[in-house]
Amino acid sequence: MKKLIALGLLLGAALAAAPLRLATTTSVNDSGLLEAILPGFTRETGVPVQVIAVGTGQALAIAGRGDADAVLVHAPDLEARFLREGKGVAHACIAYNNFVIAGPAADPAGVGAAADALDAMRRIFAAEAAFVSRGDNSGTYHREQALWRAAGLDPAGRPWYLESGSGMGATLTLAAEKRAYTLTDLGTFLFMRDKVDLEGLFDRPDPRMLNQYGYMVVNPERFPGANREAAYALRAYLLRPDVQQQIGAYLKDRFGKSLFNPLYGRCKVEVNP
Structure with a gap:
């Protein structure tokens, strides 16, 4: 019995550490924002984040094949199509500039x-x-x-x-x-x-x-192999008030203005199907 319990704990830890594949636009990556905010998520959850930084269209194509667990992009029309096609769920606007x-x-x-x-x-x-x-x-x-x-x-x-x-x-x-x-x-x-x-x-x-950034979880019903728990956990993390404040404060002191403004999940344009 002790061996079974120990094995269960090891398997649980292995699952918890499964990386989250985030397909995202080069702009949030090239600006250094992800490098600033994602380590905190990994420290809190133990989940490493594998960033796939490409153009928004390519990021959505990668996620649309089930080769990512979540997307963070900035093309509302393409995001709306992704949702309508049933490839993504739980859309939330994270930030804008x-x-x-x-x-x-x-x-x-x-x-x-x-x-x-x-x-x-x-x-x-x-x-x-x-x-x-x-x-x-x-x-x-x-x-x-x-x-x-x-x-x-x-x-x-x-x-x-x-x-x-x-x-x-x-x-x-x-x-x-x-x-x-x-x-x-x-x-x-x-x-x-x-x-x-x-x-x-x-x-x-x-x-x-206007340039706003939307986060979506890859639909776990369509792609059962997706890391659903980690994708939802990152969504909750990005929308947390303290993390939203961190996004708004990113390099503001250096440039005198915010590189990104928090949206707390509220979109400035319609993206829902």
Whole structure:
């Protein structure tokens, strides 16, 4: 009997330590946020977190195959589709910031004087100024494409329109090298600002530039092998008031503004099916 009890305890410990696979966007990873907040979860639960940092579209595709236990992404339309298709459950908005149009200090297209985000895109297009797109099916790429469409423009195939096919950090680096404009999330831009020669040229309130991050548990009924308990535990951890405050305070003292603002599970746009 003692041997059976001991074996049960060992099995329980092994299960508790099974890693949580988190498919997420490069922006929360490149900004350093996950490195700041996830160790606390592991210390409290004993569950290591395996971060799979890719574009939002790829993160959702990975989770949609059952190859992740949870996702943290930033494309509300894609998140809503993921929920409608029954691939995800328990959606919660974790944080938000805004998108920024960054570019060279010389600002040849006059983006800094734009009236709104669409005006900024039109100025870049009219000036045929170099622009680096993520081009990777990420949340940032989807937002960039939505801005072009709303402005009535299509830059595809233009010689000044470049695609990095990479994450946000690499895209910012390429934009700096090319003295080009790019669309970036605020968190990654501020985190990398000392490393890239770019200015935040359009960083003003505009509903089209809202950037919120949503967490979903991969549907355990559809993917029985998913680490359900750990995924729900991380959701609860991220929504805890003290962790939300930690998210809001992340590097705020260094930059004078929050890289991410807590949402306590409340979404600013509809994402439910």
